[in-house]
Amino acid sequence: MTYQELAEAARGKMGICKACPVCNGRGCLGKIPGPGAKGSGMVATRNYSAWQQVRLLMDTIHPTFSADTSTTLFGRALALPVMVAPLGDVNRHYGPEYDQETYNDVILRAASEAGTIAWTGDGLASSIFEGACERMGELGGCGIPTVKPWSADVVREKLKLALAAHPVAVAMDVDAAGLPFLKGQEPPAGAKSVDELHEIAEVCHGSEVPFIVKGVLTPRAAEKAIDAGADGIVVSNHGGRVLDGVPATEEVLAGIVDAVGGSTTVLVDGGIRSGLDVFRALALGADAVLMCRPFVVCMYGGGAQGVKDYLSQLQGELADAMEMCGAETVKDISRDMVMIAGE
Template identity: 50%
Template sequence: MDYKELVENARKCLGKCHGCPICNGVACRNTIPGPGAKGVGDTAIRNYQAWQDVRVVMDTLCEKKETDTRLSLFGHTFSYPFFAGPVGAVAMHYSDKYNDVTYNAQLVPGCAEAGILAFTGDGMDAEVMRGATDAIKDCQGVGIPTVKPWNLQMIKEKMDLVKASGALAIAMDVDAAGLPFLKKFVPPAGSKSVEEMKEIIALMDVPFIVKGIMSVKGAVKAAQAGAAAIVV
C-alpha cells in the first residue's frame, strides 16, 4: 500500500471528519470534530499558519553518516521525536469504525512497533481508561495515559489503573477543564490550582506531564506544581 492508497482508505473511516488535504482547522472551525472548536475557533488555524514560518535549515558541510532521528525521554529511547496525541470519544467525533477501546487497542501497539509511543485519551465511561491502560500494559508500559481533571477521588481511581499498566509517564489535559461535561460532573471537576496539581502529581512515582499549557505564566505554574514536562 502506498501513501495515496492509505489516505483513500482512511477517508472511509473518518466519518464526520472532512479528511482535508491540509489539516489546518479551516473546514472544521467551531465544529465537532474540529481541532479549533473552542472560543472563536481559530486556534488550529493560527497554529498552522505559525508553523509555516518555521524552516529546517540543512547543513551542507557535514560528516557523511546516517541521520539519527532518535529521541531519549524519561529513560526510554524512541526512533523519532514525535508521538501520537490523545483522542477521546472516537465514535462521537468520527465514525463507528472504532470506539475508544478498540481504537487504543490498535493505536498503542502500532506506535510501539514503529518505535514511538501513543498518548491515550480519557472519558466518562470507565472502560475508556481501563482499555487504554490494558493496551499500554500489553506493550510493557510504552504509552502515556492522559487523565482529565476530574475530582480528586476519580483521579485516584484512574491513577490506580495507570500504575497497574506500568506506563512510563502520565499526563493530564488541564485545558479540558472548560468542557461542559466536566463542569456538570458530580462531584465537580475542572480547573486545578497549583496546590491542587502538586497534590495530584505527588500521587504518582513516574514523570507527570501537564498538557494544555497556553502561556508562559501557565508553564511557570506547571513547573511550580512539579510537572516533569508540559505540552503547549
C-alpha cells in the same frame, strides 16, 4: 502508503472529519463533537499555519552523514521524537469504524512497533480510561495515560488504574476543563491549583512514574507546573478545542523554553503535520512533539500499518531536513537553523 493516500482511503469513513489531504483545521471549523476547534475554529488553522512561517536555514557544507533521529524521553528510547497524542472518544468525534477499545489496542501496538509511544485518553464514560489502562498494562506499559482534570476523588481512582499499568509516565491535560462536552457533566472537571497538581505528582512519584502537565501556554503556567513537581510539560492549546482566540503553540514555544531553562522536558503539539514541522519544533527548543488528528486519519485509512507508514514518512522527512541543515543528531538541531518569516 503516504499520508495523502491514507487520507484518500479514509475519506467517507470518519463522520464529521473529511480526511483532508492536509489536516489544517479548515474542513472541520467549529465541529465539536468532531475534530474541529471551538468557536470560530481558527485556533486550529492558526496552529498549522504558524509552523509554516518557520523557515529552515539550509547548510550542506559539512561532512556527509546519515541523520540519527532517535532520542530518549522519560527513560524510553524512541526511534524519532514524535509521539501519538491522546484521544478520549473515537466514536464521538470520528465515527463508528473503531470502538475505543480497538482504537487503543491498534494505536498502542502500532506506535510501540514503530519505536515510539502512544498516549491514551480519557472521557465521560469511565470505560474509556479503564480500557486504555488495562490494554496498556497487557502490552507492558508501552504508553502514557492522560487523565482529565476531574474532581479529586475521581482523579485518585484513575491514578490507581494508570499506575497499575506501569506506564512510561502519567499525564493530565489541565486545559480539558474548557472542553464544551465536559461542561456541567458528571464527573465534574475543572481547573487545578498548584497544590492539587503537587498531590498528583507525589502519587506518581511514589510509584517512580513521571508526571506530565499538558495544556501549558504561558511561561508562568510552565513555572507553576514545575513548582507542582511536573517532570514534563506539553505546550498545547488542545488543538483549539478549549478556548477560541489563543495563540498558536509555535508562537509561544520558544518563550516557554527560555523561561524553564532546561529544568523540565518540554513537548509541544498543535498543527504539526510533517517531519519539517518536527524539525521546526525541535529547533525552537522542544524535546519532542505530539500529534493526534493525522494519526486517526491514518488508522481509518490503513489500520495499524497506516499509523506505522505515517511515522516512517515523518522520520524520513525529519532525517532529510537534518541532513540538509547540518544536524547529525536530534540534539544537534538548534535555533540558529531556522528563522521566523517577517522577523
